[in-house]
Amino acid sequence: METRRDFIRKTTASAFGLSGLGASLSMLNLPEFKFAGSGTTADVRKSLLLKEGLVYMNTGSLGPSPAWVSQRIFEITRILESNPVVQNWGELGKEMEAVRNKAAAFLDCEVDEIVLTRNTTEGLSMVSSTLKMRAGDEILTTNHEHGGGETGLDYLARVSGAKVVKLKMPMPAESIDQVVDSVVSALTPKTRALMLSHITTITGLRMPLRQIAEAIRGKDIFFIADGAQAAGMIEINVKELGVDVYATSGHKWLMGPKETGLLYVKKDVQDKINPVFTASGYQSYSASSGTRNVAQLITLGEVLNWHEKMGKSNVEKQCRDLCDYCYQQLEDVQGVKIISPSEPELRSAMVSIDIEAGTPKSKVFEGLRADDIVVKSLPKYNALRLSNHIFNTKEDVDKTIAGLKKYVG
Numbered sequence: 001m002e003t004r005r006d007f008i009r010k011t012t013a014s015a016f017g018l019s020g021l022g023a024s025l026s027m028l029n030l031p032e033f034k035f036a037g038s039g040t041t042a043d044v045r046k047s048l049l050l051k052e053g054l055v056y057m058n059t060g061s062l063g064p065s066p067a068w069v070s071q072r073i074f075e076i077t078r079i080l081e082s083n084p085v086v087q088n089w090g091e092l093g094k095e096m097e098a099v100r101n102k103a104a105a106f107l108d109c110e111v112d113e114i115v116l117t118r119n120t121t122e123g124l125s126m127v128s129s130t131l132k133m134r135a136g137d138e139i140l141t142t143n144h145e146h147g148g149g150e151t152g153l154d155y156l157a158r159v160s161g162a163k164v165v166k167l168k169m170p171m172p173a174e175s176i177d178q179v180v181d182s183v184v185s186a187l188t189p190k191t192r193a194l195m196l197s198h199i200t201t202i203t204g205l206r207m208p209l210r211q212i213a214e215a216i217r218g219k220d221i222f223f224i225a226d227g228a229q230a231a232g233m234i235e236i237n238v239k240e241l242g243v244d245v246y247a248t249s250g251h252k253w254l255m256g257p258k259e260t261g262l263l264y265v266k267k268d269v270q271d272k273i274n275p276v277f278t279a280s281g282y283q284s285y286s287a288s289s290g291t292r293n294v295a296q297l298i299t300l301g302e303v304l305n306w307h308e309k310m311g312k313s314n315v316e317k318q319c320r321d322l323c324d325y326c327y328q329q330l331e332d333v334q335g336v337k338i339i340s341p342s343e344p345e346l347r348s349a350m351v352s353i354d355i356e357a358g359t360p361k362s363k364v365f366e367g368l369r370a371d372d373i374v375v376k377s378l379p380k381y382n383a384l385r386l387s388n389h390i391f392n393t394k395e396d397v398d399k400t401i402a403g404l405k406k407y408v409g
């Protein structure tokens, strides 16, 4: 029987068109990358470096990368180290710049609207640290945002005298109209900025960004989208969504290199935010951005190709189908309540459960950890979140449900 180690060796070698890593090390030109796997659950799962037997239900915090991602970073680093200056500002530098084109195609925008960042937090902070606000202005957001977005808004409020207003999200949310109405009714004539997650970190709610953008059109409100949980999980078309900026990470659902991210800044609003980072242009390397990690960024581009090849809508459907199964199985667990939306259009590939009073979530979380089941413990709630990605199986869900039954109550 083919082992995972055999599979990793085979797909990595054929991905590089090489007979093995030894052969690849002698190459100084960047070989064309071809992903050898089919992108099915079994193939993706076998290509991961996850500990044998681990049930990994927390892509929402950090995604596991296929082995070829690490191999590729290593391979490109070897090429870089063969002649650092010549490679960094030569062949590899050109490859790195080309990643912005891939990112633009991935998010459906223009290349000069893309910045390659280190993560979502950095992208959002670049925006909020330079957005112009006046004392008394309001920045609307929700009580379900992640600290990575909130920190920048708090900073903006502190330096400008503006006020952050947090809308209390309905839980569970019942319909698109209800969510749109709650956002719209929290706007005031003073609202100058709005920040919403595309997929919220607390309940996995899929925010109806397009409908909200339509509702605020013409109101002079700067619309910031936190897409940390979306890229690699659902299809994203930033133009259709109608947001002004969109930030995401490469190391969650994209399963790409750690410390990589994308930031979209719509052409029309680029003069409203002027981070030093983009002062000398949006290129990956520029006087204001400095020397970058070419190996990580080039590999991020290859990860985007890989997702295109698997088909973003196929990935989305597969994750959603598994999450629907997870919802169904959770119905049978005594002592937990699903706090994620039941309405299909508001659902994503993450489902969160509130642990009923009497059982601290730490007991359940630690019990699952001891059984090699990794889930997310949600801050401020007695709740846990389960992420269902393309490499997860019904068996993973079943084991998690059995673990919940064992530790809840």
Ligand SMILES: Cc1ncc(COP(=O)(O)O)c(C=O)c1O
Residues within 6 Å of the ligand: 060, 061, 119, 120, 121, 122, 145, 146, 148, 149, 197, 199, 200, 201, 226, 228, 229, 249
């Ligand atoms: C909605 C949301 N925004 C931002 C972040 C921060 O992401 P990163 O650490 O990649 O910047 C997270 C991380 O979980 C998140 O869920």
